[in-house]
Amino acid sequence: MADRLAQGTDYDQDRPKNMPFAPADGVIYHMFSSPGVQQGLPPASQQVHYQQQQQQQQQQQQHHQQQIMMQQQQQAMVQHQQQHFPQPTHSIHQAIATQNASVGKLMAQAGSNGGGGFAAQQMRRKRQNPGADSHGGSGEPMAVEAVGSMTRRNAFLDTIDPAIRRKVEAAQVYFLEYYVDHLTYIANRRRRLGDFKNAIRSVHTTRQHVQDSWSSHCMNESSILRRRRNRTREREFDILAQIGQGGYGQVFLARKRDTGEVCALKKMAKQLLVKLGEVQHILTERDILRTSKSEWLVKLLYSFQDQQSLYLAMEYVPGGDVRTLLNQNGILRHQIARFYIGEMLVAVAALHSFGYFHRDLKPxxxxxxxxxxxxxxxxxxxHGHLSRPTLEAMKKKLDKVKDQEVIYHSSSEKRSFYKNMRQDDMPRAYSIVGSPDYMAPEILYTSLAMDQQRKKKNPDAPQPLADAHLGYDFRVDYWSLGCILYEFLASYAPFTGPSADDVWRNVYHWSKAFHRPEFDSAEAEGNLHPEAWDLIRRLVSHRNERLCSVNEAAAHPYFHAMNLNTLRTSERPPFVPELQSDTDKAYFDDFSNPNDMELYRDVYNKRKELDSLVDAPSAADGVDPAAFIGFTYRHNRLNRNF
Structure with a gap:
């Protein structure tokens, strides 16, 4: 017991006060008492036990009333905020708001015993002095001022550098998570204690059995405390197979040993990320995965790190990617293309609702x-700045081709070009800058302008764009979706060419290079309905004329027979993976197969070149630990029986 108390748990305080350790061995008790006669207890003890029951019932009623009052106040605050302080939805802000509410609720639960605790004291103070919480005697709650301050704070954060903004927001989320975690643990521990009491009362038992049960309960609490202190490590995962390979690391199919969760474990080298300026991109990916609560976005289960690597353990999506589907089918029938582009529109809208846009959409x-x-x-x-190596590589590409004339190629030639380029897709997909088949032109224009400004001014300071026509926003994602729909129905991307340089040039001069696809058969021609071509033209267009919301898309004639709001329940997918188990990897490349590994040969060669940069004498000996502050996350920290 002394060891347990030293670990920070006061078991004597939480011990059931009516637990019968004192009576002699062999006496049978019915611990769940009632107003009637209780077996094995004298009349005086029956009266005392009945009074204790009445007190417990009164405390439970008071606690229930407090919870109702807290819920009413939170609802009133939310209604007032929506009426007077409308805010654009943002993932970090949503996390802060959700956890603020959780803190209030958990404080009420943690302090509910005997009517004590901070939340209960606040409730009593409000009932005794209703005007004490008003601001300046105006009758407006202090929460209104807090909401207004949050509004001004959010507006200010939007004006500062994204890297600094992330640190500010991540710090706030970290402290909120810290207190939510600890208050949740206290509430759950008391809930487990209550369950233990009820279980003991509901059965006939002996003193020895009660003592053994109590010892087991205390040991379980100690075990929970130890697990709470443990950090997530790579060794907690059983690696089942490799399912992906990139320029920065590998992706493995893995199972977490203690929970049995199947996940896709992404492992990335820290030094390489720092050397290539990709730290902010990885942190952005972690933030989006962490804060997204949509069924259309892949969820983050765990993120953790060690001295050499970063790890993202994400939910495993076993059906492969849409690129594989395209490679196997070529042109998609219009019903299938409509289904997938409809779901893609909804998925992208879900990302936008969290305050982010993707900027790199592709199948x-x-x-x-x-x-x-x-x-x-x-x-x-x-929704982050392109890294310096990315900008430099992009500028070299554009400087080489932007002044060249667009060369016209027929649709049959483009299909041949695209087929040949897809065979070399793996190396391009993981290079610093691949082919911009789906990239909106304003990204290229803005990247060039930013590079020119950096040359004229301080290269390390973020500079506003002088040309109002430059810059880009969430509309770039709808351009990418238009290019993907084009490929669904034509079997090649709209700006493809015989080389990557041709693709860069075609995107840069997109208005000259964009044409309706031609087909060799009447069936393929009829598959591209007029409504589909009109939607493509609405998406692949000047940004001020571009269709740019899921509501606009839903109103388009192309989706007249489809409800975009109920796709997961009303539409039957054209392809459902045939899976043998929850770890089936049949729809991913087999890294034990030499033929599949040949596809990744250039990727491995590229990785060796990048590793040589890290191993070079000029490379940094270590990585600043502060570069990855706030990276660690456990999705079920609040869901476990902690």
Whole structure:
């Protein structure tokens, strides 16, 4: 017991006060008492026990009334905020608001015993002096001022550097998570104690059995405390197979040993991320995965780190990606294309609702889940600045081709070009800058302008764009969706060419290079309905004329027979993966197969080149630990029996 108390748990305080340790061995008790006669107790003890029951019932009623009052106050605050302080939805802000509410609720639960605790004291103070919490005697609650301050704070954060903004918001979320975690633990521990009391009262038992049960309960609490102190480690996962390979690391199919969760474990080298300026992109991806609560977005289960690597353990989506589907089918029938582009629109809108836009959408970023529906992933470039190596590589590409004339190619030639380029897709997909098949032109224009400004001014200071026509926003994602729909129905991307340089040039001069696809058969021609072509033109257009919301898309004639709001319940997917188990990896490349490994040969060569940068004498000997502050996360920290 002394050891347990030293670990920070006062078991004597939480011990059931009516637990019968004192009577002699062999006496049978019925611990669940009632106003009637209780077996084995004298009349005086029956009266005392009955009074204790009445007191407990009164305390429970008081606690229930306090919870109702807290809920009413929270609802009133939310209504007032919506009426007077409307805010755009943002993932970090949503996390803060949710956890603020959780803190209040958990404080009420943690302090509910005997009517004590901070929340209960606040309730009594408000009942005794209703005007004490008003601001300046105006009758407005202090929460209104807090909401207004949060509004001004959010507006200020939008004006500062994204890296600094993330640190500010991550710090607030960290402290809120810290207190929510500890208050949840206290509430859950008291709930477990209550369950233990009820279980003992409801059965006939002996003193020895009660003592043994209490010892087991205390040991379980000590075990929970030890597990809470443990950090997530790579060794807690059983690696089942490799399912992906990138320029920065590998992706493995894994199972967590203690929970049995199946996940996709992404492992990335810290030094390489720092050397290539990709730290902010990884932190952005972690933030989006952490804060997203949509069924259309891949969820984060765990994020953790060690001295050499970062790890993202994400939900495993077993159906492969849409690129594989395209490679196997070529042109998609219009019903299938409409289903997938509809789900992609909803998935992208879900990302936008959290305050992010993707900026790097392509078929590889859309995964097919076990039920055949779409999930969006790979948020590394979402709503952040392009890294310096990316900008430099992009500028070299554009400087080389932007002054060249666009060369016209027929649709049959483009299909041939695109087929050949897809065979070399793996190396391009993981290079610093691949082919911009789906990239909106304003990203290219803005990247060039930013590079020119950095040359004229301080290269390390973020500079506003002088040209009002430059810059880009969430509308770039709808351009990408238009290019993907084009590929669904034409079997090649709209700006493809015989080389990557041609693709860069075609996107830069997109208005000259964009044409309706031509087909060799009447069936393929009829598959591209006029409504589909009109939607493509609405998406692949100047940004001020671009269709840019799921509501606009839902109103388009192309979706007249489809309800975009109920796709997961009203539409049957055209393809449902046939899975043998929850760890089936049949829809991913087999890294034990030499033929599949040949596809990744250039990726491995590229990785060796990047590793040589890290191993070079000029490379930093270590990584600043502060670079990855706030990276660690456990999704079920609040869900376990902690």
């Amino acid at each position: 590889e970023n859309f995964l097919v889940d076990a039920k055949g529906h779409i999930k969006l992933t790979d948020f590394g470039l979402s």
